[in-house]
Each structure stands twice: as C-alpha cells, then as structure tokens.
Amino acid sequence: MMRFFKRAELALGVCSVVAMTLVGSCSSICCSSICYAIEPADRSVTVLDPIIEAAETARMAAVKRAMPSTVSIFVPGGGGGGSGVLISPDGFALTNFHVCSPAGSYMRCGLSDGRIYDAVVVGIDPVGDLALVRLIGRNDFPFAEMADSRKARVGQWCMVIGNPFLLNTNLQPTVSWGILSGVGRYQYPSGTLLEYADCFQTDAAINPGNSGGPLYDADGRLLGIVGRASFEKRGRVNVGVGYAISIEQAKNFLGDLHSGRIVDHATLGATVATDPEGGARVSNILDSSDAFRRGLRYNDTILEIDGRTVHSANQVQNVLATLPAGWRVKLSYRNDDETRSTIVRMASVHGPDELLEKMSAALPPPPPTPGPKAPGAKPKGDEGGDDESEGDDKEKLPKIIPEPNPHGDAEPASESVEIPATVKALFEARRGYANYHFNLLKQQEFSTAIKGQFPGSTLDRDPGAWLVEGTTLGDSPRDVKIQLADDRYELTIGDKTIKATTRAELFDGVTARNVSGILACLDSWRRMLRDGTDKFGECYYRGRVPLLGARTLRDCFVAVSGELETSWLSHPDTKQIESIEVFADRDDDPVELLIRWGEDKTQMPQEMDVRFGTDSVLALKLTGWKFGKDTEPKE
C-alpha cells in the first residue's frame, strides 16, 4: 500500500532531498502554494518507518547508479546546450537532434565526475529527434544499462536526470522524480520534423535543457531520451507534462546512427483509418509499395506490425514511426476473413534531398551578430521539442517569459569556435551524413570481415573465377552448377543452363524474378572480394536491419555498381554474411540470397536459398566451391 506519510516522518526527508536537488518539482510547488497557509512541520523526530527507510535508500541508490551516465552538453561559444546519456564505455552517447544540431559537429560534455570531454557528432535522426555523439578521451566511460521499455507501465516511478536551464555549470546533474503519466503516447511532428511516437509521458519535471537527457526507471535503468514537453500559456517551464523517446525506439535506430548517416524513418506506403467497429483499415495504398506486393489491399485490416498488435490508426503510426527506413518487418493483416502473415520492406518517409531541406529549415537561424542580445529579442525560433507549445495556440499566445531565456536549449554556436584536433580527426563532412568518418570506420570493418571469412579467408590473391556446386533441396534433387567470371555468368540446374555475358543481363535476371538472380548476388560477393570497397562502386554502411523481419539486427552494408545495388547483411557478433540482396529497381523486389552456415564458419556455407519477396525460387545444398583455375573443366 502507498502509505500516508505524516509530518513527523516528513521532516526527516529534508536532508536527503536537498542533497539530491529536486529542483524542477520544487519550483513549481513553491509557485502554486506560496500564498496559502501551510502548517509548519512538526520537528519532533520519531523513528523512521523501516519501509520508508528502505524505499528511500533504494531510491538514492538508483540515483547514484544512474547519475554517472548522465551527460551535460554545452555548445562551445556559449550557444546553449542540453543533456545526454552515455550508452557505451567507449563514449557513445544519445541526445536529441535538436540539442546537437545547433552545435554542428563539436560539443563539450560534462560528467558528474566533474570532468569535461570533447565530443563529436556521429549520426542524427532528425525525424525521431535523436542524435548519437561520441565523447572522446576514455575507453571506460560509465554508461547506462538499458531497460526493456516495452514493459514500462503507467504509474511506475521514474526519474529524469539532466541539465535543466543549463544549471549544471558545476557538472552535477539535476534529478527530478515522478511517475509515468502515459505510455505509448503519440505527439504530432512539431513543424515538419520531430515526431514523437510510442513515447513516454511523465510528470517528473522536464525543463528546457533536459532535452536529450535520460529518463530512468526507479532502479536507474535507461527508459528513454527526454526531448519534449507540453508548454503553453505558463511559459517555457515544466507544467507536469514531459515526453521521452522510448529506448526501444532508440535501439531500433542505434545501428543506423552509428553509420554516421542522416537517418530517415519508415513508411508502409499505405494509409490507415480506424474503423468505427475497431481495427486499423487500409484507406489507401501505393501499388509501388512492398506492402502492396505482399498482398495488402484497400480495406484490409492490419493486425500486427513488427510483432506488435494494432487496433487503431494511431497505434499503426505509433509502431511505424519508431522504425527506420528500409527495415523489413513482420506484418499480419486480414482480408475477407483470411489472415495473412508476411514480411514487408519499409520505404523512406522522405526523399534524401527532402529530408536535408526540412532539416535546414528546422535549424534555428544563425544569430544576427555576436554579442549580447537586445532586451526583448525573441528567443530562438528553432523547432526543438522543448521549444514547443502544444495545441493550436502556440503561435498566437504570447509567452509569459518576457526576456529571452538565457538558459535554454542549444542555440547556434558562434562561428569563431576553434574545433580541437582530436575532434577534427574524428570528423568528415559529406552530403547526407552527419559525420562520414564513422561510416568509413564501418566500411573498413566490413572489408576486414568479408576477407576474414569464407570464401575470402581461403584466398590469398584475386580469386578470379568461381565455381559453386550443389544440389537442389526437395524430393527430386538436381545438380546445380554456378560459374562466375568476368563476362561469364552461368547457372546450370539439372540439364538447363542460363548464360549471361554482361552485368546488364544480370539486371534482367533480377527484374524477371528469375532463378538466375543468384548470379547477381554471388557476382557482387565475388567482385567485392576482388575489388574491395574502394573499387567496387559507391559503398556505405547502412546500419542495422532485421533479417527476414526478425531480430537480432544484422549489420547492413550497401554497395552500388552500375544499375545494381547490393546489400550484405551480416551477423553483428560473428560477422558472418547471412544474406545478399540485389536491387534492380527500387519499386520491385530484390533478389535475396540467404546463406546458411554450418558450425565451422571457415568452411563454405551449407545451404543457400534464392528468394524474391517471400517466394523461394531456388534452394540448394552446397557440395563444392572452387576458385581460379580449379573452376576450369578438367578435360
């Protein structure tokens, strides 16, 4: 039972709370109650109820556990700042896009140990308002343990630790305590970006400057990334309604953020409406969408997406908006009493240029002149979640705060900031990327991995031609022979042979949904081993994606050569390549080669499966894999 705490017990609570600086909550209380007579505390000390003592001790332990991973972010040059949270010992930290974007590539980060570290931006998700940054200088940073945020329930205690009003000039983060007021909340995009879906709502005080910081559960595990609050006529201070992006969503995007890219969100290519009788009905669908190719039609009812049950249009959007573009996820739907389960590949919400344009529009304009602002100047006009008023009145209602808030979220850094060499060494600008440097690192990782496993590991030089042999799986096995060399692509199944001499013919094989699609997959693999990422074509690390709609998320590496785009999906731990997809046309199914390895990863794979969409066109058991001269006929 939640207990009635009487005044005698209350007096004992004072010292611990002062030590924990429950700043946010206190200020609001004082404002509301100051005019009213309240009985003074009874100072007589009684024995503390052991239950209260245990609860208090547990809470303080949780704060102690959580606080070291909290980051106070300051934009050099006095351009504001915000909060963040460390998630790995090598310094990767999550924050908001709207906190880090005004800083550009470089920011200064303080930890509760009193030290300040340089940090560089890694990847950004402007739609989801997430950013990954890396603190530089240690390999043993304290970091937060992630909670399973799907298990969080309304009413559970939680805490927000961060840098509200940029108070943490002593680098000691501010703690505020509350409950989860709502889970699975949806907050419409503010402006054109910053959509908060399936997010947490809390009454723990969230103020400007808390943005990007952690929402922890009562045990100090990371539940979400704070980033937005409902502000209205009372000014830009907490009114008991703050929002945090769930850590589950952050986990979905983490792989993509590590790629250094500017990441986009997923769209199904269909719109849904809540049926008056209940259920999410498809109200419109693009015939170029993968969902359409997988059979989803107008008026079908969507039952589950990515393993999550949906009953309304809101719930559909709540799931979709937490998924990165390009993911394949499981989809269950019903049409005419038949229920179907399939896998659907998501498209991007934005075209690449469209997202960049919206981003630049979302950024605050640079300050007109350096130096102090004129009194009464309008505070920054950025789209930051914290800057948001809620509802229709945000433009019309004057803010209560008469002066520009000197302690708000990040403002644009002045251009005179000198970027340290350690940061410069970890940064490379490139269109479409927040920081291309981190993508290059991942490309190198991929190169090493592909060479370190079969068949790359068996070769000490250019393999030249390949000869892959096997038998089809099924009742009447037939021999399969695949020969690959420059200008010679052959697939023989039983007594039928498909021959091609140019890559253009491979393209045709993919668009024709032909078994010869396997040639395109294997040839991309062969050429990547031969040419490496430098010569193959335009290469990049995409991030982490589900394999056949399922987790564990796989590393995804993409390379474009001519008109064919190839994706390699490899297991994050073993680095083993498990799937190679070749796209001929973005609006059509790629050919997908699934590779099944045996126990011994240095040996050739055991089986392969060639698919278009969800249809297998060829499944084979491998019996031999030869290279160079060994591929020539013996006679």
Added chain:
Amino acid sequence: MMTVFRIYTVIVALQSCIGLSSSLAYDADIEALTRKAQSAAVKIYGAGGAGLEAYQSGFLVSPDGHIATVWSYVLDVQPVVVLDDGRRFEGTIVGFEPQLELAIVKVDATELPFLELSDTVPEVADPVLAVSNLFGIASGDEPASVMQGMIAAVTALDARRGTFKTPYSGPVLILDLVANNPGAAGGVLIDTQGRAVGMLGKELRDAAAGVWLNYALPANVLRPVIADIVAGRTIVARSQKAVPLPADKSHALAQLGIGMIPDVLESTPAFVDRVAAESVAARADVRPDDLILLVGNTRIEDQRSLIDTLRTIDRRDAIVLTVQRESKIVSIKIQL
C-alpha cells in the same frame, strides 16, 4: 520572508516522501490505483475554438453512465464523451450546479467502472493521483494521463477579492502537482484508497501575481449535489413536457423589462443587453451583461430556451433567475 521559507521547507519535505517508494511493494499498488482511476476517467469534447480548448475531462460517478465534470463553455453544445475503453457517446447534461461549476453528463451505458466519492476531506500531505486528459494527449481508447503529488493545503478559495475569477468560493484542495492544465478540468483526484477526493477545477490564474493555481474541489462538497442529481432529486434540465401557456398568461421578456443581446446565432447565449428603467427586472436588480443560467430549476442553454421556458410559467407566479455576473453567481427573484 521567514514564513515563505518555512513553507518551502515543508513542501520540499512533502515532496521527498511521496517519492519514497521506488522499487518496493508500493509500486504494484500505485499501478493498480492508476488503472482504476483511468478506467473511470472520460474525455469530453464539445464547443471551443478561437484559443479555447474544445475538450475537458470527467469521471464516472455511477455504473449507469453519470459523469462528473466541470460546467464550462465546452458543454455549450451536446458533448461527445469517450470512455476509457474507447467507446464514444453523445452525452446529455442531466444536471449542473453553477456555484460549484459542476455539471453531470450522462451517457447511455451500464455496468461502467466508476469512482466512489469520498465524504471526508483529505489531510495535508496525503498522497494523491490526478487523472485527466490534460492537453488532450489521449484520444480514443488511450488512457488518460496520471500525475502524482500530494495535498499541499486545504483552504478556502476566496473569490470575492477578485484574485481568482471563479464563481466558486468554497474550500479547495491546493495541490503540489501541476494538475490544472488546459483540458484537465473535470479530472479526478484519488487517494490511496482509490476514492475520488476531488475534481480538478478550471485553470485559474492570480490576476495580480500571474500565478496559476493548482487545485481541486473537494469531493465531500460535490458529493451531496452529485448524489441528488444522480438520484434524480434535482432536475436542472429543460422540461420537455411543459406546455406553453397562452402568451397573455405566461411570462415574457418584454413584460419583465429585459432586453437580450441580438439573437443571431443558432444558439445565442442568454446575455442581458439592457434593462428597462422602472421595470420589474430593474427593481429586482437584473443588470446588463448578466448571463441567465437558470430559470427556476430549468437550465437555460440559449435565448430560445429562455423564451420557451418563460412561456411555460404562469405570470402570476414569481420566477427565480440564476445569473452569472462576472465571476459571481447571483440569484434573483422577480414577481410581477
């Protein structure tokens, strides 16, 4: 200064204790309490626009669909009520009490989860949960928002000095949580027993200091009124059965000396525009800008209903007008 400091200290102390239960056995209970309160909370949609939110909160006080909420402009049209389970209903206003700014809306459903109204006043430092649809965050079957805090003070809301513009001047529960946000009015405050101990009031701001008040109307004040309305003992609704009397037998505005603002809307509020000198209305002190809320026990929705209602009353009988005059509720008896 000393007083202010001591209040601050006490409140900080209070704050510490509500937050005590981090990972201990309380948690299951606060979740269960939350769920119980949410299941009885409703979202109410009605009139609004032009800077006024067209939504507010309410909570079920009977299993048969009686909902307590605040009486406000949102109810100027027939409200749409969305229950916690997502079901939508057209609500009917079955009663209201202007002095308490309380309205009872009924939906046509049975076996609904509801909250018992406490008959005792909570004490200072009692932990409470506030459940409302503040900012309209929840829609459809999404549960209402829950906030935690405690009773900071139990005091009287003195409306007469004009500090807070509200007709209510009775006792209020001052809360240490920022409960009274847009759309929160009509939300419920529950104690650790899961009883409704208060109803969140409309947003109130100290005109001089600019401070927003966080408060609730105590359940023990609302309880007898709600009980009467639910039991049908108070009829504050338009009587559909009343038969109009002949025009020369009934009351009429002109005869009383009351001129209304031009009736140009589909539902023009019953604002008095002018009062004829020496008329009975003038003698009874009806004033321009009075908003007529009730004639006897009949709720006046607009000028049409005012005229219709007057037509049902014999002019030999006295009438009692309940009017809102700025933030006060005034009762006026008129006898021809």
